[in-house]
Every structure is written in C-alpha cells, then in structure tokens.
Amino acid sequence: MFLYLSKLLPLFFYPLGLACVSLVVALVTLWKRPRTAAIAIAFALTLLLFCSNGWIAKSLVRSLEWQNLPPAQIPVAEAIVVLGGATKSAFPPRPTVDLSEAGDAYGGLRLRVIYAAQLYRQKKAPIIILSGGRIDWRGGGSPESADMATILTSIGIPSEAIVQEPESLNTYQNAVNVRKILSSRGIHQVLLVTSAIHMPRSLQIFQRQGINVIPAPTDFLVSEGELQELGSTPKAAILNLLPDTDNLHQFTSALKEYIGSFVYRLRGWL
Numbered sequence: 001m002f003l004y005l006s007k008l009l010p011l012f013f014y015p016l017g018l019a020c021v022s023l024v025v026a027l028v029t030l031w032k033r034p035r036t037a038a039i040a041i042a043f044a045l046t047l048l049l050f051c052s053n054g055w056i057a058k059s060l061v062r063s064l065e066w067q068n069l070p071p072a073q074i075p076v077a078e079a080i081v082v083l084g085g086a087t088k089s090a091f092p093p094r095p096t097v098d099l100s101e102a103g104d105a106y107g108g109l110r111l112r113v114i115y116a117a118q119l120y121r122q123k124k125a126p127i128i129i130l131s132g133g134r135i136d137w138r139g140g141g142s143p144e145s146a147d148m149a150t151i152l153t154s155i156g157i158p159s160e161a162i163v164q165e166p167e168s169l170n171t172y173q174n175a176v177n178v179r180k181i182l183s184s185r186g187i188h189q190v191l192l193v194t195s196a197i198h199m200p201r202s203l204q205i206f207q208r209q210g211i212n213v214i215p216a217p218t219d220f221l222v223s224e225g226e227l228q229e230l231g232s233t234p235k236a237a238i239l240n241l242l243p244d245t246d247n248l249h250q251f252t253s254a255l256k257e258y259i260g261s262f263v264y265r266l267r268g269w270l
Helices: 002-012 013-029 034-051 054-068 110-123 144-154 171-183 199-207 224-230 235-238 245-266
Strands: 077-083 126-133 162-165 189-193 212-215
Touching: 002 013, 002 245, 013 034, 013 224, 013 245, 034 054, 034 245, 054 126, 054 199, 054 245, 077 171, 110 126, 126 144, 126 171, 126 212, 144 162, 144 189, 162 171, 171 245, 189 199, 199 212, 199 245, 212 235, 224 235
Parallel strands: 077 126, 077 189, 126 162, 189 212
Antiparallel strands: none
C-alpha cells in the first residue's frame, strides 16, 4: 500500500496535478463564488508558466545533477550497480526490450545501461549487478533486471558477468537487496550507475546501508552548454521564458526527487 500511495499522492503536488486540482476548484466555485474561481484559475496559470520556464526548470535540475559530477577518470571498483527505471518490456508491437528515456542514448548521452556496458569494457569492475523489479499495476512484464540483462548481452556483455536482482520496486529496496548480494560475494566497493538527477537520493540511501559507493552518474539533463544557451542571445532568453513541455517535465522530475528525499527521510531511509 505504501508503494501505491508513494506513487499516487505526490501527483497532486506536481505542477500538472496541482494545476488540475486548482482548475477543478475553479469549476466547482465558478457560479457561486466567481472570485474564488478567478483566483484558482490565475494560480493554475501562474504555476504552469513558472514551472515550464527554462530558467527555473534547468536551475532546479542543476541543483540535483551537479552535486555528484563524475571525475575525469572513473576509479576501479569491485562491481557496477545499475538501478532500474530504464527499460520497457517486449510487449507487442515492440519486437524486443526497448530502452526508455532513462536508458536510451538520448541526445548522445551515455545512459544507464549503455554507460554500465562502457564501464565494464573499460575494466572498471568485473561484474554488473542489475537491480530492479516490475510493478504489476504498471503493466507487468519481466523484471527490469531481466530486461537490462537482455540488452547488455545483446551488445556483447557476457552473461556470466551479469548478476540480477529482480525484486526491488523502489530505491530503498534497491539498496537493501543489493547489500545482500554484496555481502554474499564479499564485495566492498561499487560504482553506482543511475541518472544524475536521481543520484543524490540514491547515494544517500546506499550509504545508509553501509555500502561503499562511488557515484557514476549519467543521463545529465543540464550541461554547461545548455545553461549558456539560456541567455546566449536576447531571442534565446525570451524563448526560454515561454512555456515548454520539456521544461515542465524536467521541473517535475527534479521536484519528484526532492519530495522523494523528504519522504525517505521521514521513514528513516536517508
């Protein structure tokens, strides 16, 4: 039940959900309390304009992503741990497992699964531990660990170098279940691969479990070039003030991490 509520309740605090609630209030009060309705509509409009602003969205994302910038030379560890959230199961009409936005080579970035394969080929660790199950009320299918293993073997990573952890349904469970694998194998230090925006929370959770973690973030949404582009010209500065769905998505993703950290801290997981 906690898992379901942890996915459901925050939706009402994200910009789109909060704007929808505000518009419902406006609809209900429109005839009897038009002033309240007008305030609710103005709030929804202001919220969406603010959160879909490129300056605001990228600043919020940067506040998370740039906390754990990768070193020029990634150190060697005993294992590479890859967190789920990067695949889509092979349901028709997909011919095979697909990489989602967090796993595909979107924008030329080396993202979770691909990045883990690169680290393995660079001999940064001898094994890759894939952690991630599949929530049944989100369509079911094979565990994300199995989907990631399919992708890795298809690009030449030997199956004997892959360890699957298919039970985790959130980041806390990722850390708890991975710790058991590490203990059973006598592994003391790992490279943790996940999206840069998700790394601060993931790193704290794994460290709370007593795991010696080296962050290896990927999937950076905000780079130095993108920050420079915001105000590179007067036209760019104006365009980045206008509402954009990508900016709204980035703002929501960052807000999700802050809310997740707050909830996890309340539960004593951080």
